Amino acid sequence: MDGSDTRERILEAAYACVARWGLSKTSVEDVANEADLSRSTLYRYFPGGRDELIGAVVGWEHDRFFTRLYEAVRDATSLEEVMERGLTFAHRSIAEHEVLQRVLLTEPELLLPQLTVKNEGTVRLVAGFLTPYLERHPPAVGIAVDEAAEFLARMVLSYIAAPGRWDLDDPDQVARLVRAELLGGIVPPTG
Numbered sequence: 001m002d003g004s005d006t007r008e009r010i011l012e013a014a015y016a017c018v019a020r021w022g023l024s025k026t027s028v029e030d031v032a033n034e035a036d037l038s039r040s041t042l043y044r045y046f047p048g049g050r051d052e053l054i055g056a057v058v059g060w061e062h063d064r065f066f067t068r069l070y071e072a073v074r075d076a077t078s079l080e081e082v083m084e085r086g087l088t089f090a091h092r093s094i095a096e097h098e099v100l101q102r103v104l105l106t107e108p109e110l111l112l113p114q115l116t117v118k119n120e121g122t123v124r125l126v127a128g129f130l131t132p133y134l135e136r137h138p139p140a141v142g143i144a145v146d147e148a149a150e151f152l153a154r155m156v157l158s159y160i161a162a163p164g165r166w167d168l169d170d171p172d173q174v175a176r177l178v179r180a181e182l183l184g185g186i187v188p189p190t191g
Contacts, residue, residue: 014034028042065093069086079137089169090156
């Protein structure tokens with residue numbers, strides 16, 4: 001087994017422990033036992049101990065989420081379609097993510113700082129993904145593509161976390177949200 005396989009095994013074990021016991025009750029010892037590895041092996045991969053390991057497992061699950069999100073939207077042909085599919089997928093995935101929902105309910109003070117650390121990277125990731133669509137269908141005069149991409153990324157992430165009056169399970173409402181509130185005034189309508 002090479003180093004990346006061992007690291008993945010540790011992350012999977014840590015995720016399983018968090019799912020079982022929560023963030024605060026998951027120990028390095030629990031993860032080592034779950035991964036069937038020694039604590040010294042675990043510390044070789046995560047010398048910062050528990051805090052580094054928890055940060056890594058949150059980052060690992062964050063990356064897995066965005067990989068699935070990319071798969072859900074990659075063949076979209078328009079910015080509107082990317083945003084509609086992305087909002088719907090992200091909302092459903094987060095609502096159905098049992099571990100995330102449990103930790104948000106029982107230990108939000110432990111998870112939210114981890115997510116905040118990832119926030120700027122997430123904004124850049126989403127903005128970078130939206131940029132080619134904005135280049136093909138440019139924003140209104142006076143709005144730079146990079147500024148529009150960052151604004152849309154921040155708004156999409158905001159609506160995923162707190163949809164307000166919008167029902168993100170309803171495709172018609174998602175389409176109205178995207179066209180009227182998110183893209184309205186930034187990108188001229190297509191077709």
